[in-house]
Amino acid sequence: MEEEIIISGRMNYKVDPGLHIWGWEIAFYLFVGGLAAGLLFFASYYYLQGKEKEFPAAIKWAPMLAPVMLALGLGALFLDLHHKLYFWRLYTNIRLTSPMSWGAWTLMVVTPLSILWSASWVREVFPNWDWKFKFLYDLEAFFIKYRKVMAWIMVFYSVILGIYTGILLSAFNARPLWNTSILGPLFLASGLSAGAAVIISFTKNELERKLFSKIDLVIIGIELFLVIHLFMGLMASTAVQIEAAELFLGGKYTLPFWIFVVFLGMIVPAILEFLELRGQKIPVIIPVALILMGNIMLRFIIVYAGQASRYLY
Template sequence: MEERILATARDIEGLYPHVHIWGWPIATYLFLGGLAAGILLFATLYYLNGKENDMPFTVKIAPVFTFFFVAFGSLLLIYDLHHKPYFWRLFTAFRIESPMSWGAWTLASVSILSLLWPLSFVDSIEDYLHRRGWKRMDAITRWIIRMEHRWAPLRWLIMFFRRYRKLFAYLLLFLSIILGIYTGILLSAFNAHPLWNNSILGPLFLTSGVSTGSAFVMWLSNNKKERRLMSIIDMSLIAVELFFIIHMIMGMQAGPEAYKEAARLFLGGQFTVWFWVIFVGFGLVLPFLLEVFEVRGFHVHPAVPALLVLVGGFIFRIIMVYAGQMSEYPFL
């Protein structure tokens, strides 16, 4: 038997009984980053496949939201910093070894491009919003169009982006994959937290992010074909996610003691119900089944599986951020 106790006072917040310095802002950001990555991945992919007019919501409308997701996520990140006035230091360095460094650069690039992308479609977006009767958003787009006519630099910017849109689409497709996968790699880079420290976490977060992206389109699109296609895509993504999750737990179970201990958080430990019932049950399996029914022709309101996937994806990030910090090497 061995027992270890701290013999001198160390009254430092966030270190004991286990490291806990990242909370809901980080988890929310990871969710929003993944969601934005998913939406942009579909938008650019279908644009490059020439589906611009067949899938207007996926290609043009959904990306309007991504700028706000990414911007809000970035604000949360800055809010979470403890030395806020120095946050610009992120952009005076590029450190390839640090996922947070190249993630910050990716996030900044995606923010700019996700603003330019819908801007370059502003006319057809206005048309779509008008037809759909989304009046407030329509008023904003009309104002942007007026600005475009009045203000030459904006006109020039939109023209420039339109001209090289295909090139930007490839770039944004690439960056959205990086953004989606980095939210997972960010956590998996921490060897001190065995629950995070597995190489499947990047692909798992990417898959989950793309799945929430497809759910978002499925939820808000009014085009039956688009919704059905996203349902089918989401089903396959959920299947892949389930495979990755089993794979992740198997990997930890086959690892050294600290990794087995990490898996125990989900296998009988305090996150068991949250992980298997709330996330896997209500956030993956149930929407999967509802999507199967929907595709088979039963009437299921697409908002139901979509919202389950979105809420499930958010809860998954919360679980991973909180449980990951509890998973540590034995106390010293």
């Protein structure tokens, strides 16, 4: 058999024998970033539709989680940096060719905006809330007045945030699994699905729950389509991409991916939500928990498997 044996003398930390420069921090951030993007998108979209009364969970309650998620995500990103004290260098540069630079600046817009959005609703959600100082009440009135402007900015930036979590990875041509433009839409869809799931778990209103169950069903359908497309694309590509796809089609990520991400994270919750819409009594927490689990697993598996995929010598 024609073979090639490669012996390398290199043994650099986190690079050899297999790349492991990114760990749980990045996967966790991609999850919470996607979830926050989903929450903020639905909040601003339905606010702009004037559905404030009909969908209180989507517009007022659920987005309160977004600043918390983004803060946790930023914390994880900070932990991931090796040269931590220099993190501010991200904000002395705008590098158009670097997705990470785009992401850093997007977060710079979205994070404060999500805090202001939540603050402008906080007295409606918690009636006993007291701002303590008069100037805070004045500020609140100011932001309530400009909610519409905030919603317009947020509806765009939440989509950028959701897509960027995938594009961050797809910009690396050295890692064939990541190097596909499907990853952006896939992560956006998955973030929106997580956002819809959280809204379903928050709502007490039948109309809102039904709507977001339907939205979730459609998004899961899109996600399944994108997953199939991802593998079709990889399998129809060059040797390194085929090898990357094989990590999921018989390789070591096959079981975790197809069982936890696709079956338990997409198909089962979709069936449960469908049955629920048909009038079956199903505790809403089950599909919601499954969707969030599938979301986390998708991020972890893609981040880890991507680093296992590489160019051959």
